[in-house]
Amino acid sequence: MKRNYKRQTKVKLAVYGKGGIGKSTTSCNISVALAKRGKKVLQIGCDPKHDSTFTLTGFLIPTIIDTLQEKDYHYEDVWPEDVIYKGYGGVDCVEAGGPPAGAGCGGYVVGETVKLLKELNAFDEYDVILFDVLGDVVCGGFAAPLNYADYCLIVTDNGFDALFAANRIAASVREKARTHPLRLAGLIGNRTVKRDLIEKYIEAVPMPVLEVLPLIEDIRVSRVKGKTLFEMAESDPSLEYVCDYYLSIADQILARPEGVVPNDAPDRELFSLLSDF
Numbered sequence: 001m002k003r004n005y006k007r008q009t010k011v012k013l014a015v016y017g018k019g020g021i022g023k024s025t026t027s028c029n030i031s032v033a034l035a036k037r038g039k040k041v042l043q044i045g046c047d048p049k050h051d052s053t054f055t056l057t058g059f060l061i062p063t064i065i066d067t068l069q070e071k072d073y074h075y076e077d078v079w080p081e082d083v084i085y086k087g088y089g090g091v092d093c094v095e096a097g098g099p100p101a102g103a104g105c106g107g108y109v110v111g112e113t114v115k116l117l118k119e120l121n122a123f124d125e126y127d128v129i130l131f132d133v134l135g136d137v138v139c140g141g142f143a144a145p146l147n148y149a150d151y152c153l154i155v156t157d158n159g160f161d162a163l164f165a166a167n168r169i170a171a172s173v174r175e176k177a178r179t180h181p182l183r184l185a186g187l188i189g190n191r192t193v194k195r196d197l198i199e200k201y202i203e204a205v206p207m208p209v210l211e212v213l214p215l216i217e218d219i220r221v222s223r224v225k226g227k228t229l230f231e232m233a234e235s236d237p238s239l240e241y242v243c244d245y246y247l248s249i250a251d252q253i254l255a256r257p258e259g260v261v262p263n264d265a266p267d268r269e270l271f272s273l274l275s276d277f
């Protein structure tokens with residue numbers, strides 16, 4: 001009998017963080033950085049905002065949930081090309097989408113997305129799959145991508161709210177790590193030069209910090225232009241230094257770090273740790 005030598009996905013990343021902190025921007029640029037290192041990458045937007053892959057494709061691609069609704073939930077009528085779009089640098093892009101506003105469950109949508117992609121055998125083709133997930137509320141639904149991931153990356157700034165969300169995510173990772181081979185690869189600081197609160201936090205809850213990116217006007221502009229920094233750097237080589245941040249993160253991930261199973265600080269402890277009183 002012939003054996004089926006299917007290619008196994010090598011790294012599954014889940015990028016979490018507070019809304020608006022820069023998850024999608026960071027995810028798209030990390031995806032391109034991984035592609036530049038020769039990896040075949042799939043980025044899955046799991047935020048109901050469904051703009052995760054915008055800077056990769058330059059437009060808002062149709063979501064899985066919209067496509068499924070259109071096909072009356074007949075999975076067998078959905079083709080990979082209906083839901084997987086080519087982005088810059090050869091990165092493949094999927095948007096899970098969200099439930100109707102004020103109704104339904106975002107986690108259900110993530111579950112349906114994974115189910116459909118598995119039915120399309122889409123998971124086996126990739127070296128890296130990156131889930132870009134909203135991390136304000138890590139309810140069971142939004143924690144679902146952690147069931148499929150090897151590594152969690154948290155994007156935060158140097159402020160209380162994002163670190164508070166980071167701590168909730170750390171708690172979810174610890175919980176999932178009981179039953180899954182999941183590790184926290186670490187924090188990515190974004191839009192900040194100050195890192196005193198980040199340092200305070202990791203003293204209480206030890207975890208690696210992969211990079212800290214400052215506020216860079218060209219990153220803000222990249223969102224408006226619908227381009228990653230790598231695409232912008234093609235016509236403006238002065239931006240290559242920004243790409244280097246993302247390449248460094250990609251290289252650290254590809255080195256398969258040991259990562260940590262974090263402890264998390266109790267909420268009240270975190271309040272006093274990160275406040276002046």
Ligand code: ADP
Binds near residue numbers: 017019191213217221
């Ligand atoms: P999220 O996915 O976490 O909701 P986004 O990636 O959409 O956040 O980022 C929110 C906004 O912040 C975007 O306009 C983006 O261009 C901008 N942004 C992200 N990171 C930076 C940065 N380091 N410097 C300047 N602007 C940034």
Ligand code: MG
Binds near residue numbers: 023024025
């Ligand atoms: Mg986003």
